[in-house]
Ligand SMILES: Nc1ncnc2c1ncn2[C@@H]1O[C@H](COP(=O)(O)OP(=O)(O)OP(=O)(O)O)[C@@H](O)[C@H]1O
């Protein structure tokens with residue numbers, strides 16, 4: 001069954017595209033570009049549960065005040081806490097879309113291609129609750145391909161692997177539709193968690209997710225690099241007192257290796273799911289990596305080594321999905337979201 005959302009391009013008000021990421025919410029407004037890129041976070045008071053802040057200010061508040069509980073309402077690319085997701089989106093739209101034109105915009109929201117009907121219902125409720133007049137739901141690989149300018153001139157097909165914080169969404173896109181896709185619950189945040197577990201196990205040191213992420217950004221690489229190290233601060237598990245450890249690039253690589261293998265498996269699965277006649281197209285099209293996680297140094301080399309297909313990172317990797325979703329809302333694209341989630345059981 002096709003989505004009951006035909007052409008949305010015939011409405012005059014400014015189209016708004018949203019990437020509801022597990023780590024970052026990105027908002028694009030037609031004619032203005034990306035107006036927001038803020039952490040997916042809500043700060044609530046521990047005692048009363050009252051919402052105190054959202055996005056960047058929520059993170060800042062939780063960092064300096066003890067009585068604040070930080071909620072990450074989007075998990076695995078879908079709203080896990082519907083009320084907080086909607087409140088966060090409404091607040092971000094209000095603060096970044098000042099001006100009269102934003103009353104009830106047409107909206108596009110990107111979703112993981114493996115989303116189920118219940119999750120899709122949650123996304124729709126959040127979008128309409130946050131003020132959408134009409135909604136286009138775009139699977140991430142289709143948005144990422146459009147945002148990365150794919151398929152390239154002379155190609156019919158594009159293979160896109162969007163590596164986010166929680167989700168790696170790989171799709172083979174043919175004529176604007178998903179020929180196949182594979183979603184794995186792995187991403188940059190999985191790597192951070194692996195670094196946390198390693199540091200606790202080897203050094204008896206508990207480090208914060210933000211510290212693990214900084215270590216990954218400092219010495220992490222998809223192909224092992226030697227002789228680099230990073231100092232991390234944390235809390236000693238035995239004494240409860242502040243302590244430090246030095247992590248080498250080899251250790252960080254070993255810690256994130258299972259996550260990297262899972263990313264490679266997801267790419268394999270999406271490509272292997274396609275008919276053999278596509279093989280020639282794949283060789284010339286290659287694989288394009290998008291998402292923040294694609295910026296891990298040498299990830300494209302690893303994917304290329306493991307799949308035998310040429311791989312590259314899109315220049316606008318982190319913003320490709322929201323840019324692409326915005327592109328698909330433009331009048332001349334007339335995107336027809338003829339896509340249904342994999343279980344194909346209900347209309348929406
Ligand atoms: N230069 C970099 N090297 C390695 N990882 C990076 C780099 N820049 C960003 N990342 C990682 O990218 C991840 C965030 O990517 P992105 O913003 O695409 O996620 P998201 O869309 O919020 O999440 P998801 O798509 O899983 O819902 C984080 O884990 C972050 O650490």
Ligand SMILES: [Mg+2]
Nearest residue numbers: 021022164291
């Ligand atoms: Mg994402």
